[in-house]
Amino acid sequence: MIITMKKLYIALLLAGASLMASAQATFDVLKMSETELSGTSRYMSMAGAFGALGGDVSAISQNPGGIGVYRSSDISATMNVNFLSTKTLSDKLSDTKFWFNNVGYVGSMKIDSDFFKYFNWGFSFSRINSFQRRYQGGYSTGHSLTNKIADNLNAGNWVAQNLSANQYDGNIFYDCNAPWLGILAYQSYLINNNYDGSFKGLATNGTTGVANFYVDEKGHTDEYNITLGGNFKNTVYWGLNFGITDLRFDSYQYYGEDLDNAEIYDYNSDLLIKNHELNAGYRSYLDYTGENIVGLTNGYAGFDFQSYQETRGTGYNFKFGVIVKPINQLRIGAAFHTPTYYDMKDHYKVQSGVDLKANGDTEMCQGYTETGENRYYDEYRYTIKTPWKFLGSLAVVPTSKGLISLDYEYVGANTMRCGDEGGYNYDGTEYMIKDQLQAVHTLRVGAEYRVTPSVSLRAGYSYQTSPVKDEVKGVANDNVDVVSSNYMYQYDKNNQYITCGLGYRYKKFYLDAAYVHQARTSQYHAYPGEQGEEVKDNNNKVSLTLGFRF
DSSP, X not given: OOOOOSOOEEEEEOOSGGGGGTTTSHHHHHHHHOOOSOSOXXXXXXXXXXXXXXXXXXXXXXXXXXXXXXXXXXXXXXXXXXXXXXXXXXXEEEEEEEEEEEEXXXXXXXXXXXXXXXXXXXXXXXXXXXXXXXXXXEEEESOOHHHHHHHHHHHTTOOGGGSSGGGGSSGGGGOTTOOHHHHHHHHTTSSEEOTTSOEEOSOXXXXXXXXXXXXXXXXXXXXEEEEEEEEETTTEEEEEEEEEEEEEEEEEEEEEEEEEEEEEEOOOHHHHHTTOEEOTTSSOEEOTTSOEEOOEEEEEEEEEEEEEEEEEEEEEEEEEEEEEEEETTEEEEEEEEOOOEEEEEEEEEEEEEEEEEETTTEEEEEEOOOSSTTOOOOOEEEEEEOOXXXXXXXXXXXXXXXXXXXXXXXXXXXXXXXXXXTSOBOHHHHHHHHHHBOOEEEEEEEEEEESSSSEEEEEEEEEEEOSBOGGGSSSSOOOOOOOSSOOOEEEEEEEEEEEEEEEEEETTEEEEEEEEEEEEEEEEESSTTSOOEEEEEEEEEEEEEEEEEO
C-alpha cells in the first residue's frame, strides 16, 4: 500500500512569541540598523561628504553643527527616481521606484551679540534607508537544508514526540528555542528518524541536485528630525538633533531543492507493518525484539520553504555636532550619534511544499495541506539598540569658486544590542553580535566648483567596508547566528557610491540635480555551511531638489 498525500502543505503562522528567535539573530538586527546615502541632491552629488560644510537641510542630520552655518531661512523638497538592478551568477532582476526623499525647513534668527551671532532651528524628514531589493539564483549542490535542520535538532536533543503538529499549541509555542523549521520539516517528511531515534536529512553519499532561491524585500526607514544650533563668533558652529525613526520591513523568501538519489521515507507500509508495530512518537517500526526498523528508500526529493516576514518599529536617537572654522579656508567637523533605540514588533509565517518519489517514479508524497492557519497570535515585541556612530570631517575652501571635503565615519556594528520589551538583553544574540560583527569604516570625498555665480558642478565618492568579520564569511563557517524559522542570512561585502550633480541659483531660489550610482556586493546563504551565491547591486538614482532661501 502506498500512502499518497495529495495535500501536504504545512504552514506555521509564527507571529507572536515564536518570533523570540526570529527577528533577533545577528544579521536580522544588522539589517534593521543599516542606512544609505540619501538626502538633498547637493548632499548626494558630493557623496554625503558634508560633515565640515553644513548649510544643507539633510546635512544637519549628519552633523547637527551644520545648522549653525545658516544665516537665513531655508525650505526645500527632494524627489528621486530609483533604477534598481540586482544580479547573481545565474539571473538578473530590475525595478524602478519613485518617492520623495527629503523635505526640510530651517529657520534662522540673528542675535545682537558680539559672541552669539545666530540661533537656528530646523525640522526635516529623510528616508535614510530603503529595503527595496529583489534577487534570485540557483546552483548545483550535493548538500541539503534538511540535513542542517536534522543536525540542529540532534544538537538540541529534540525527539520526534515534540515535533508533532499539535505542538503548535501549548507551551512549546512560547519556547524561544522551539525548532520551528524542524517541526515544519518533520511534518513535511523532509527529515526522518535514524535507528536510534535521532534525525537525518535527505542528502546522503551520492546525492546530487540543484538549489534555487528568490528574495523579495520591501520597506524603508524614515527619520524625522528636530535640530537646534547656533554660531559663536562666526568660528564655532554647534547643533543638537533629536530624531524619531519609523521602520517598515516586509520580505518574502523562497528556497527550494531538487535532489536525486535522496534518502526519503518509504510509504510502502505493507512491507514495513507486516509483523511489526509502529514505534509511537516517530516514523519507525519495532520488530519483535524491540529493534527499530526505519523505512527509507532512495529516490527524488523536491521541496521548498517559503517565508513571510512583517516587521514594524519606531525609535529615537540623539546627535551632537560641531564645526570649527579656524581660518576662512579650513573647516573641521565632528559629530556623535547615539544608538537608535527601537521598539519592534513582528509577524512571521513559514510554509513548505514537498514532492517525494521513490526510484521508478513511485509517488510517496506530494501536494499541499495547511496546519495552524487559524492560530494567529498577537505580534511579538522586542527592542533593538543600533550601533553608535562617530564622524570626523575636513573641508578646504581655497577660493570662493571651489571646495574639497573629506568625511570619515566609524560605526560600532558590534555594539548593537537586542532584548525583550522589558529591557532585558538577549545574551546569546549579543554574544554572537560581538563574535561575528566588526566596526564599519566609511570614507567620503566630495568636491564642488562654481562655474558661474549661478551654476555649480559637483562630484563625490564613498566607500564602506563590510560589517562582518572575515572568519564568518564563506562556506567553511558553520557557526552563524540564524533564526529557528528561517536559516537564510545575507551580508554586505562592500558598498560604494559614485556621484555627480549640478546646481543652479536664481535670486532666492535654487535647483539641484544629482546622479548616484551604487555598486554593492553581498553574499547570500540559504543556511550556515552552505555555499550560497554572490549578489551584486548596480543601482542608479536621479534626484532633484527645489529650494527657497529667505
